[in-house]
């Protein structure tokens with residue numbers, strides 16, 4: 283199968299700068315700087331149909347177009363490599379194998395938006411990825427592919443690597459800007475949106491690692507080519523799916539968007555591990571409502587997954603087998619969000635611990651039907667929190683209520699976990 | 704007191720930053736590496752370097768999972784307790800490690816070598832259960848190989 287981001291991968295090691303260049307790397311940058319205007323680069327990204335790979339799926343070209351033209355003063359590009367959403371590890375796999383596509387994609391994005399200085403915000407724990415990126419930045423700078431007057435075009439841009447100290451909320455784009463500025467990383471109010479008023483008050487674009495790393499291939503091989511690498515006519519491009527849990531071969535695969543859930547699990551994942559059968563999965567990271575065996579045929583693409591009641595999210599598929607208690611799994615997930623709540627707004631700060639408490643009651647056999655009503659209410663009302671963390675936390679709870687109400691009721695009626703024996 | 708050499712290094716980090724406080728996380732991490740944890744003295748020193756008040760540094764320090772405002776052992780063992788690791792036996796791994804080290808999660812061994820802390824997803828979910836020992840992320844940690852990993856770190 284064709285690969286885009288993984289095409290330069292070498293077994294067990296990172297690709298070298300020389301290999302990346304000799305295999306066509308930096309050709310897109312040369313092409314753009316020699317013969318394309320910034321608007322043309324932006325238009326190609328728009329035409330490719332690529333949607334953000336960081337969770338929300340916003341069209342990347344459209345996001346760039348919101349940055350006002352002809353403004354004086356600095357504007358910024360931030361690459362989001364916080365990747366702390368449980369079940370998500372694709373950006374690490376990509377950067378450990380190849381940091382160069384991201385560097386090339388960032389220079390192209392800076393050119394399209396008119397950015398002089400950009401940042402890569404990396405989580406704590408991704409020290410290897412940060413080392414690879416710093417090396418790649420030094421190599422690219424030494425060859426005139428980054429820094430002053432890139433390839434003699436008159437265009438200049440820099441990339442700074444910022445390694446964080448661990449906190450999930452730093453991945454939320456406005457919290458991220460506070461974190462980069464060295465402020466406590468609470469989210470900011472929107473509007474104003476980052477494209478208008480972001481980092482240090484300037485127009486700012488925040489994009490995920492995977493979104494930016496695809497840009498060189500769109501420019502080099504064309505928007506239409508990129509679009510058609512997907513499995514369905516509606517989808518655009520390929521996606522890194524990082525799979526974990528009870529499958530035989532949990533790993534990160536680059537697959538055409540629109541491949542069905544069943545094809546992914548039975549194909550590259552090698553089916554379930556011996557002794558396990560499929561019960562449910564998180565289709566796109568910790569904040570997405572569960573899929574069950576009924577969703578086996580859903581094309582894994584933004585709109586079809588949303589239509590089926592969940593979200594493609596980050597592409598982190600976490601698979602659970604028949605022995606998994608879905609109440610306990612949901613409790614684990616909401617505990618994570620309660621702990622990672624930044625505490626800024628009351629619905630999230632107070633509501634998530636209450637949901638944890640309610641799930642604990644049910645899980646320990648002390649539940650009542652009233653608890654189901656409490657959970658339903660919270661799924662509804664936590665949408666009013668200040669940022670998307672709290673509604674995300676309720677994704678799995680929503681899925682639990684929709685697909686596993688029987689299992690909740692059995693806990694309540696028998697005072698026992700039906701999965702334990 | 705931090706050595707002059709470290710101080711000079713951090714001063715130049717701060718002056719290279721776009722605004723002073725942009726360097727805050729780097730400064731806190733460097734001081735933490737020096738003292739072993741972010742001591743009260745380090746908070747004051749960070750504040751001086753950054754041109755902030757100690758309270759402003761405190762509100763940053765307490766926000767991050769891996770800035771320690773209490774003493775920790777020479778190596779911190781972070782055990783992921785998020786969903787993929789949970790599904791792959793993370794809870795029993797944590798209690799096994801706790802038994803091996805003779806400490807509860809959150810505690811430090813009496814010889815000051817190890818602190819055991821549950822933590823959120825380490826981005827190694829495909830190799831769950833995952834553990835970070837010092838700066839090294841380990842995957843597929845089992846009851847069988849955990850003791851070996853700890854010994855290797857003890858002798859490092």
Ligand SMILES: Cc1cc2nc3c(=O)[nH]c(=O)nc-3n(C[C@H](O)[C@H](O)[C@H](O)COP(=O)(O)O)c2cc1C
Nearest residue numbers: 334335336362364365366453454455489490493670
């Ligand atoms: C709590 C929270 C955490 C997030 N964490 C990340 C992250 O680690 N990486 C990421 O790319 N996006 C993350 N996002 C989404 C970002 O806010 C933003 O939408 C994204 O970086 C935009 O990039 P994209 O358009 O390329 O997808 C997070 C959002 C929320 C609400």
Ligand code: SF4
Nearest residue numbers: 624625626627630669
């Ligand atoms: S929803 Fe939670 S994480 Fe978001 S601002 Fe409110 S308290 Fe902070």
Ligand code: FES
Nearest residue numbers: 783788825827828
């Ligand atoms: S859930 Fe444990 S490393 Fe991601």
